[in-house]
Amino acid sequence: MNELLKVDNLKKFFPITEGSLFQKKIVYLKAMDGVSFQLNQGEILALVGESGSGKSTTAYTIMGLYKPTEGKVFFKGADISVETTKRPLSLKKEIQIVFQDPGTSLNPQRTIRQILELPLRVHKIVPERNINEKVEELLKTVELPSDYMFKYPRMIGGGERQMVAIARVLATNPSLVILDEPTSALDVSIQAKIINMLLQLQRDFKLSYLFITHDLSLMRNVATKMAIMYLGKINEIAPAQEFFTNPLHPYTQMLLSSIPVISKEERNLRPKKIASIGEIPSPVDIPPGCGFHPRCPFKLELCLEKDPQPVEITPGHFVRCFLYKN
Amino acid sequence: MSELLLNINNLMVGYKVFDGLLKVLDGVIVKVNKGERIGIVGETGSGKTTTAKAILRILPRTARILGGEILFQNKDVLKMSRSELSVLRGQGISMIFQDPTASLNPVFTVGSIISDVIRYSRTLSSSNKSSQIKETAIDAFRLASLPDPDRLLANYPFQLSGGMRQRVCIAMALATARDLIIADEPTTNLDVTIQDQVLKLIKELVDKKKTSFILITHSLAVASEMTERIYVMYAGTIIEQANTQDLFEKPYHPYTHALLSCIPKLSGGGIALGIPGRMPNYLNPPLGCRFSPRCPQALPVCEKEKPPLTEIEPGHEVACFLFTTKQGVQQ
Numbered sequence: 096m097n098e099l100l101k102v103d104n105l106k107k108f109f110p111i112t113e114g115s116l117f118q119k120k121i122v123y124l125k126a127m128d129g130v131s132f133q134l135n136q137g138e139i140l141a142l143v144g145e146s147g148s149g150k151s152t153t154a155y156t157i158m159g160l161y162k163p164t165e166g167k168v169f170f171k172g173a174d175i176s177v178e179t180t181k182r183p184l185s186l187k188k189e190i191q192i193v194f195q196d197p198g199t200s201l202n203p204q205r206t207i208r209q210i211l212e213l214p215l216r217v218h219k220i221v222p223e224r225n226i227n228e229k230v231e232e233l234l235k236t237v238e239l240p241s242d243y244m245f246k247y248p249r250m251i252g253g254g255e256r257q258m259v260a261i262a263r264v265l266a267t268n269p270s271l272v273i274l275d276e277p278t279s280a281l282d283v284s285i286q287a288k289i290i291n292m293l294l295q296l297q298r299d300f301k302l303s304y305l306f307i308t309h310d311l312s313l314m315r316n317v318a319t320k321m322a323i324m325y326l327g328k329i330n331e332i333a334p335a336q337e338f339f340t341n342p343l344h345p346y347t348q349m350l351l352s353s354i355p356v357i358s359k360e361e362r363n364l365r366p367k368k369i370a371s372i373g374e375i376p377s378p379v380d381i382p383p384g385c386g387f388h389p390r391c392p393f394k395l396e397l398c399l400e401k402d403p404q405p406v407e408i409t410p411g412h413f414v415r416c417f418l419y420k421n
Numbered sequence: 422m423s424e425l426l427l428n429i430n431n432l433m434v435g436y437k438v439f440d441g442l443l444k445v446l447d448g449v450i451v452k453v454n455k456g457e458r459i460g461i462v463g464e465t466g467s468g469k470t471t472t473a474k475a476i477l478r479i480l481p482r483t484a485r486i487l488g489g490e491i492l493f494q495n496k497d498v499l500k501m502s503r504s505e506l507s508v509l510r511g512q513g514i515s516m517i518f519q520d521p522t523a524s525l526n527p528v529f530t531v532g533s534i535i536s537d538v539i540r541y542s543r544t545l546s547s548s549n550k551s552s553q554i555k556e557t558a559i560d561a562f563r564l565a566s567l568p569d570p571d572r573l574l575a576n577y578p579f580q581l582s583g584g585m586r587q588r589v590c591i592a593m594a595l596a597t598a599r600d601l602i603i604a605d606e607p608t609t610n611l612d613v614t615i616q617d618q619v620l621k622l623i624k625e626l627v628d629k630k631k632t633s634f635i636l637i638t639h640s641l642a643v644a645s646e647m648t649e650r651i652y653v654m655y656a657g658t659i660i661e662q663a664n665t666q667d668l669f670e671k672p673y674h675p676y677t678h679a680l681l682s683c684i685p686k687l688s689g690g691g692i693a694l695g696i697p698g699r700m701p702n703y704l705n706p707p708l709g710c711r712f713s714p715r716c717p718q719a720l721p722v723c724e725k726e727k728p729p730l731t732e733i734e735p736g737h738e739v740a741c742f743l744f745t746t747k748q749g750v751q752q
Contacts, residue, residue, distance in 0.1 A: 283639075284680060284695050287695035309613060312687045315686070315689050316690070356645070356646075357645045357686075360686075361687040371617045
């Protein structure tokens with residue numbers, strides 16, 4: 096398989112000032128602390144974590160909205176670890192993002208047509224005279240009627256707005272699409288529609304997705320590869336099938352056991368021996384050693400002092416925990 | 422037979438807007454027995470929160486009650502006087518809201534907020550010493566498994582995490598309510614591991630105190646973990662009611678079917694295509710069954726008449742002509 100995106104030991108620290116006016120102290124919020132993964136062409140990689148785990152920071156750094164503190168991002172083999180302003184236009188066209196809330200990611204003062212026209216003009220996708228046709232075509236791909244182009248975002252429903260955001264992404268024929276919780280603000284019946292459309296588009300346009308989410312049940316039905324993030328680090332990464340049948344990291348097991356489900360069949364799939372305790376610590380004040388140890392029921396003495404390195408258990412299944420050895 | 426605590430009968434509520442009247446609730450029927458945990462499940466805009474707020478009479482000014490009754494311990498809440506309502510809110514029913522940040526006043530410490538709540542409910546009954554109030558507050562915090570309650574009382578809401586704030590709200594609700602707790606999407610803003618902890622806590626405490634409990638949620642999965650009986654709401658009407666297990670194993674109503682198939686399962690197997698169409702406009706809702714414009718199995722009668730909530734199996738009620746008319750059954 097062709098490697099599309101490679102992230103190598105990526106770090107992003109945000110400086111924050113603490114203390115009183117006279118005793119200012121700069122501390123660092125370690126939003127992303129050594130993240131590495133690889134995304135192949137045609138894959139759907141799910142990046143899952145709780146709020147504050149650094150999954151959105153990862154997405155934004157890949158997009159170039161943040162400059163990484165350390166580490167590299169490679170896209171089709173080329174180093175792209177700079178901000179958007181320094182990226183060539185041809186690269187921006189290749190990587191696109193869908194944000195969580197279409198209510199704020201679409202300009203309320205523009206009609207849908209104006210919203211969809213902009214990327215077409217900027218990247219000169221079609222000649223000026225064909226723009227109207229192309230906008231209609233885009234609306235058709237996301238199954239919206241073509242008279243929607245005269246409407247404003249506020250006039251349409253939340254699900255439909257997200258469809259417009261997806262159409263805008265498709266306008267530039269990207270190869271990598273980052274989806275940052277695209278359905279978490281929507282009802283399940285609308286989510287189902289959007290997810291099915293995203294899967295269809297992925298096949299039709301040979302897209303690769305980096306899917307940022309906190310919904311593991313949804314990812315069971317969507318992802319081909321899973322990565323679990325906790326406090327700025329990836330704890331476990333595995334092919335989806337393997338991940339759900341054989342979750343290894345205690346945090347993964349805790350997450351899976353916490354999911355509310357509706358059937359007996361699903362209930363049996365949840366790991367039993369682990370219960371959720373504690374809360375995610377502040378990323379400013381990360382515990383020494385393994386970041387998960389204050390919540391971990393299986394912690395060893397070693398975990399309090401040293402941070403584990405990822406080990407490969409089966410091909411493609413990496414886990415960062417001292418409980419496992421090659 | 423268990424004793425009936427709350428009986429909402431044919432409740433109709435509308436909202437006055439510029440364009441006219443939004444007919445939101447259209448004959449809601451909900452019954453809660455003593456010590457029972459029930460769920461009201463529906464999508465955004467289906468009228469779940471309006472129902473909850475009507476029970477406590479905390480609807481916004483634009484709301485109009487168009488009919489029906491809400492009997493709590495055989496007294497109609499809709500006919501209560503101000504002082505009766507105070508007693509109801511202070512001692513009978515309490516509510517846990519979706520956003521704990523918005524329901525705790527940011528300029529007071531959590532200690533003074535919870536003391537106010539306790540003091541207020543006490544003036545209505547017995548003793549009122551500040552040392553006793555503090556003790557009750559600490560007990561309530563301890564029950565809600567908040568660490569170090571003594572020190573916590575002096576903290577402001579912003580010093581606590583989201584999960585802790587919601588625990589404070591739970592502690593407040595449990596410190597005063599004797600009979601019924603209503604939780605409106607209590608865990609929607611929380612992470613999944615914290616959600617699990619908070620839900621387990623609520624369930625344990627409600628069972629221990631034998632309080633009745635109404636959970637309002639959009640998530641069928643959360644409802645399935647938390648409740649004994651579920652009401653499914655669609656566009657301001659109750660369309661199905663059953664024991665939690667029966668509802669998931671044998672749903673009748675086409676909407677319940679469609680909704681269940683849209684939920685992504687941990688066991689995989691893909692997701693259904695969603696439900697076509699949109700929820701009706703409340704200004705001008707469909708004359709008959711409100712789901713009929715989106716229903717794949719709609720009969721001619723569905724467009725003209727409202728299907729009544731009818732018992733099909735013991736304890737399983739459905740509002741759908743498919744199961745109550747000859748025409749439907751033959752199909």
